[in-house]
Amino acid sequence: MTPINRRHFVQAGMLTAAGSALGPASLLACSDVSSDFGRRSTAEDVTEGLDLSGKTALVTGCNSGIGYETMRALTLRGAHVLGTARSLEKGQEACDSVEGRATPLVLELTEFETAVRCAEQVRAMGTPLDILICNAGAIFDELWHVNGIEAHFVTNHLGHFVLVNHLLERVLAAPQGRIVVVGSRAHESAPDDGIQFDDLSGESWFATQRAYGHSKLANGLHSLELARRLEGTSATSNAIHPGVVRTNIARNLPAWQEVAFRVGGYLFLKSSAQGAATTCYVATNPDLRHVSGCYFADSNPETPSADMQDAAMAARLWEISEELTRDFAA
Ligand SMILES: NC(=O)c1ccc[n+]([C@@H]2O[C@H](COP(=O)([O-])OP(=O)(O)OC[C@H]3O[C@@H](n4cnc5c(N)ncnc54)[C@H](OP(=O)(O)O)[C@@H]3O)[C@@H](O)[C@H]2O)c1
Numbered sequence: 001m002t003p004i005n006r007r008h009f010v011q012a013g014m015l016t017a018a019g020s021a022l023g024p025a026s027l028l029a030c031s032d033v034s035s036d037f038g039r040r041s042t043a044e045d046v047t048e049g050l051d052l053s054g055k056t057a058l059v060t061g062c063n064s065g066i067g068y069e070t071m072r073a074l075t076l077r078g079a080h081v082l083g084t085a086r087s088l089e090k091g092q093e094a095c096d097s098v099e100g101r102a103t104p105l106v107l108e109l110t111e112f113e114t115a116v117r118c119a120e121q122v123r124a125m126g127t128p129l130d131i132l133i134c135n136a137g138a139i140f141d142e143l144w145h146v147n148g149i150e151a152h153f154v155t156n157h158l159g160h161f162v163l164v165n166h167l168l169e170r171v172l173a174a175p176q177g178r179i180v181v182v183g184s185r186a187h188e189s190a191p192d193d194g195i196q197f198d199d200l201s202g203e204s205w206f207a208t209q210r211a212y213g214h215s216k217l218a219n220g221l222h223s224l225e226l227a228r229r230l231e232g233t234s235a236t237s238n239a240i241h242p243g244v245v246r247t248n249i250a251r252n253l254p255a256w257q258e259v260a261f262r263v264g265g266y267l268f269l270k271s272s273a274q275g276a277a278t279t280c281y282v283a284t285n286p287d288l289r290h291v292s293g294c295y296f297a298d299s300n301p302e303t304p305s306a307d308m309q310d311a312a313m314a315a316r317l318w319e320i321s322e323e324l325t326r327d328f329a330a
Contacts (some may be wrong), residue, residue, distance in 0.1 A: 030301045037299035043276035045075035046299055050284055052077030056127050058252045059108055060084045061136025063094040065247025067281035069276035075100030084118060108148045109136060110158025111329040119166030128174035131283045132167055134160040135182040140252050143206040150202030155217035161321045165330040177235035181223040185241045187308055189213030194307040195317050218317060220304055225314040227293030235294035238282050246274030
């Protein structure tokens, strides 16, 4: 497959009828965007001075790590955050602990009916969705399946695919809706030939890091294809790498690895406040209103792997994801 520049792909994309048209010429090249924020910037730093009152944001995985800090920063700036968690109790506890307005919703990414239900609840609120952040994610030490599909791919990609499809009309109803997909630089650990369309069970290629990387490549390609489909509307889609952040992400790894991650974390890794910065920057910075189909790290654009720029792979992933989730189609 031939890698192409993400921006060229977006500019060549078809226009959709929904949303208010900006036209391809309005989009900035990914490389034309830069900020003075960096590795040490926090979510509060990148949102300082912003007034997000009147805006509604949905953050998946709001009860832990980067998602929690993202919710905390966005509510602090005045946004109403709809925070998803796997149970109402977890979500309620997280939402109750932040300053500002946060409402819990239930989302279990391996059970697509919860994504449909979650989206229905959002639509019933009748408000546009200014910001949709696909943040929740997991790493597993062992191969396991959901309906025969490798579990990282289902959890990190397919669950969000269903959710976003059901919420797209809400994002398009916002003056300038933004979708931010939390990927990872770990996408570089995906199998050499990218998405394993011929064996999504993982039986022939599973190793923890490779499978996690495969799902994070899917996150990036999902965002890329979304950007193409949103071309000509006021909405944007971008993917980010948060950095290596001391959160609960290692919870399913062998005990010694989790301990090493925690101990090393205090010395070398980003805090959650720093880890949420790139998400919040891309979700809120006024300079990024005409930026779509890009990939960011440390609140600046970065060039992802050739596979993550592969337009054909992104389109095929969309088709396969549609097939795999057709019983839950929007
Ligand atoms: N930490 C890093 O170094 C790092 C680096 C690159 C990318 N990321 C990405 O950053 C995102 C946030 O991770 P984190 O580091 O903040 O980890 P975390 O502290 O473990 O938080 C992950 C969140 O995702 C939720 N989640 C996990 N499995 C789920 C499922 N099946 N359905 C619904 N929600 C589920 C968790 O809920 P529970 O608490 O109920 O399990 C939790 O709210 C992930 O997409 C991760 O891949 C992290």
